[in-house]
Amino acid sequence: MQQRDLANGKIWFNEALLTEDPNACFDIAYWQQQDRVIGSAQGRGTTWFIKGEKTEMALRHYRRGGLFGKLVADSYWFTGWQKTRSLQEFSLLQKLHEQGVKVPAPIAARAIKSGFTYRADILQQKIPHSQDLVGLLSQQTLSENLWHQIGQTIAQMHQAKVNHTDLNCHNILLEQQQQVWLIDFDKCYQQSGKGWQQGNLDRLLRSFNKEVTKRNIHFNQDNWQALLAGYRAK
Structure with a gap:
């Protein structure tokens, strides 16, 4: 820098x-x-x-x-x-x-x-040829493998001790090579311990449920469990 x-x-x-x-x-x-x-x-x-x-x-x-x-x-x-x-x-x-x-x-x-x-x-x-999960899930379902990848990417961020204070489904992108990206780190920070990590996941789940009600996106509990499986495996 x-x-x-x-x-x-x-x-x-x-x-x-x-x-x-x-x-x-x-x-x-x-x-x-x-x-x-x-x-x-x-x-x-x-x-x-x-x-x-x-x-x-x-x-x-x-x-x-x-x-x-x-x-x-x-x-x-x-x-x-x-x-x-x-x-x-x-x-x-x-x-x-x-x-x-x-x-x-x-x-x-x-x-x-x-x-x-x-x-x-x-x-x-700028992540080229990418779309956030809300836009994608408004049009299609995602494979179990992709839900695993989303969980793994979040786990990598947590292993780096980064607390994403606004982790929601708008801040997760998927690009044409099926790679998962995390964005919007304003007001985020590194934090020791693990007690805060569940709060990130809870916030993300609330955002998915909100978009199911608002836009009827393709999301269900099986998808969430696949995400968590990827998160725990990482």
Whole structure:
């Protein structure tokens, strides 16, 4: 990880994956002028998908959710560069990636300080030809082997001592080579012990059941047991 100091902020980046100018890469206009924007997705804000020289990338600006987010959209209390959400997510993705867990490779992160607060952005690998489990299960069933793989991937993350505080079926992707990926590690962290791991699984099960009611996705208890079998085997 390389670091570049700005007058009022810092940029951290992986020079092996980012050959473009780190100072400009968080400005969507920079990519639009080069006709490198290949799509977008809406969440709390817009995530832009970009064709980089080395890999396809996803650019996201950190925004707050909920009622407080309507009052303070994208500012966070500054307590040190190491505690900025962008660097923490970048560092966590890097650790997981190095341990072989299938997560997007971190490419660049930025934090800009203004008074007592900061704003942040992150640029990470876009998983090509992938779809989240909700989209897939709305259309089809998954094999028992794939449910095993999902459980095994979650187990790998837990073996790396990472607590995914928002593990849900939208944050699990399956790509065309039938590989399982985990995404969205904002506000996640490493934690010792094992007591928290069941909470991750409980949250995931609630999300599946919610989508069964909401979208009638193809999910049942046999699928869940297959996921758990893969998780325990790993």
